[in-house]
Structures are given as structure tokens and as C-alpha cells.
Amino acid sequence: MTGEPDQMRRWLARLAFAAAISATVLVLAVAGLDGSLGLLLVAALGSAITLAGAWWFLTHRRLLRWAAGFVVVLAPLVVAVLYARAELVWVVVLFGLLWTVAVAAGRRALAPAADWPATVPTKAPERPYLIMNPRSGGGKVGRFRLAETARALGAEVFLLDGPAVDVAAVARRAVRDGADLLGVAGGDGTQALVAGVAAEHGVPFLVISAGTRNHFALDLGLDRENPATCLDALTDGEEIRIDLGLIGDRTFVNNASFGAYATVVQSPHYRDAKLGTALDLLPAALAGESPLRLTVDGTTVNGPQAVLISNNAYRTDSGRRSGLDRGELGVLAVTLRGALDAAGLIGRRGRARAVRAGTGREATVDADLPEIPVGVDGEALLFSTPVRCEIVPGALRVRVPRQRPGVPAPPPQLDWTRLRRLGFPSRR
Helix, strand or coil: CCCHHHHHHHHHHHHHHHHHHHHHHHHHHHHHHHCCHHHHHHHHHHHHHHHHHHHHHHHCCHHHHHHHHHHHHHHHHHHHHHHHHCCCHHHHHHHHHHHHHHHHHHHHHHCCCCCCCCCEECCCCCCEEEEECCCHHHCHHHHCCHHHHHHHCCCEEEECCCCCCCHHHHHHHHHHCCCCEEEEECCHHHHHHHHHHHHHHCCCEEEECCCCCCHHHHHCCCCCCCHHHHHHHHCCEEEEEEEEEEECCEEECCEEEEEHHHHHHHCCCCCCCHHHHHHHHHHHHHCCCCCCEEEECCEEEECCCEEEEEECCECCCCCCECCCCCCCEEEEEECCCCHHHHHHCCCHHHHHHHEEEEEECEEEEECCCCEEEEEECCEEEEEECCEEEEEEEEEEEEEEECCCCCCCCCCCCCCHHHHHHHHCCCCC
């Protein structure tokens, strides 16, 4: 007997097909009745010109950059004006609505169940030690009174108020002095350093989402809006075991990036002017030949402009990790040879040519250079080549509050073959 959830998924799959077919029929019918097939070609050409202009904007400077920016703005405006003059704006709007329904229903039908490490009830720590960066996240430590709250809950708090503090040394000293939990209120780079010490000594680790982006906290299902809720784990918490990434002898909780992004974050101006610095450095990073060579499980990719090696794989459609305990590195390599490759990123075939995604236990990035820039959890570093990354399965005990937002199931890739089988199963 078919269960109610399966029946709902089947009808959602059918709705996705109905909406997609209706959108296609609408466009073809209007094109046939009004002789407006040429406008369809105009829309396709406008999209291609916009993408090519965006590529030129990123890979050139001065006059060519601003000319390309003008094209990026002008092309869609021209398409909109032509459709308005033909009184077909309603077709565009209805087509967009139908495809929105198709995509939403299809993804809902294919959505997997949430998959996350099992939690283990453990007793509250007796001597928690928390390292807090008052400057992180625009001053969240002070704004949410994290230090005062933590001390009231029995934790010892160390504030990073010096110009250059070795946080790993501070954490090791705390463990030697009897700390039975280490925690960090700060950015992901600081989280990674202290997490490495916690894993080394087998003590649980507490993440407090007081950084700017809090990517690690996001994939742990913690509350990023109110970091004070993370402190609930000191009294009402549970543990999960997750993997750690290792680059050389340094741990990372999120990722290590090579190539374009690593070059950008290496600039001393990046933290104060992220967008301007990126626009200034991207042309050299994206254009021309890349010196990088990526090797994963015996397979080598030559010349990628960007490489991302992560602690478990990111989904390319959502930028989220669906798990942190799969015992594998996520590997993403982007190789762009020009505007056509950049434009192809929006299509599955083009993306397959420009982007290589996979997993592995080990990955090596090499170059004919003595050292290369690497962004490790957002921190700009230099590593001697070759740079070796590996995964350490189940290395870190993370203590999380029992009541937390959690990690939503990631949206699935829209696979029409799977949808057809789900919505219209064959009868044999």
C-alpha cells in the first residue's frame, strides 16, 4: 500500500511536469499565433550577450571593463523593451511563474530526508574554556554579552585582545590546566585552529556563531542570528562526531581554496574592501594559463583557475554540505578558457565541461612554483608545493545545544528522469 508521503511526492512530480509542459506550450502557441518566434531568439541572444559581458567585466580592466558592464545592463533592457512593444510581457511573466512552479514542485518531490550524525547525550563539562574574539562579526561578543553569559554558566573566558595571539597555544595550555571543553566565539579560521587542538586531545569542541559568515555553524545547524543560544550547550547539550580536514599540518573545518579566490583573499586590502579588491585582482586570476595541477585518487586536472577542497562535499546547487561525517573530501575544480565556458556554467553540459566535482580521501595541489597562496577557512596563507590535503574521519567531538534550528535537507538537483519515474511509474 502506498504511503501518504510517497503519494504526495508522486503528485508533486506530476505537477512539475504539467507546469513545465504548460510553459513550453504557452511559448510555442504564442510564437505560432503572433509570428513572434524571432522574439524567442532575441531572448536567447540577449542571455548569451549578458553572460559574455559578465565574463569580460570580470576579466578586464579600465575601459573594456566598463564597456562590458554597460552591455550587461543594456542587453536585458533591450530584450524587455522588445517584448513590451510586442505586448508579450504577460507571456514572459506567465512563463516565469510556470517554471517556478515546475522547479519548486520537482525539487520538493525529489527532496531527500535529512541525514545527519547521530547525537550522543553526554554530561555537562565541568571546566569549559572559551576563546572569544571581541572584534569578530562586527563586535558580536560584546553586543550579545557572550563573555558575561559564559562566565555566569561556569566557563573560563579568554579574550583575544592582543595584536597577535597564538590561539592554538592558548587552547593547549587550557587543556594542560584541566579544561574538559574548548570553545570559540569567532571566525571560522580561529574555529579551525582550536578544533584541531580539541581533536588532538579528545575533548569536545563548542562552536559559538560570533563570526561574520559562520559557515561552520550553518552546517552544524546552529543559530547564526543569536550566538548566545550556542552557550546553551554548556548546560543542555549533546555531542556529534564529525570529520576534520587537514592541509599540511593545519586543520580546516570548511575548506581550502586555491587559485582565483585564494589570490583575492591574499591581498592585504581584502578585509577592508572585499568587492573592490576582488574586481581588481580577478582579471589576472581568471584570464590566462593557471599554474595549478590538481590530483585526486590518481586523476590529474591541469590548469584549473580555481580549486576548492572541502571538509566533506558541498552541493553545487545550494553551497551547503549535507553532512560532515562521510569521511571524504569534497573537490571542486573550475577551468574557464573564455566567455563560452563562463556562459556554459548555466547549462548542465557546459558546467560539466568547466566544473569538475568529486570526492576523495586525499587531494594534492601542485605548481611549478615554490609556494602558492591558499585560503584556509577564509584565512590567507602561503604553502610550499606540493600541498597535500586529507580527511580525518570522526576526529572531532562537537557539543551542540539540544534545542537548535538544525540543518534543513538540501534542495536536490532537478532530475527529470527521476521525476518521470516517480510521477509515472511503469506497470510491469
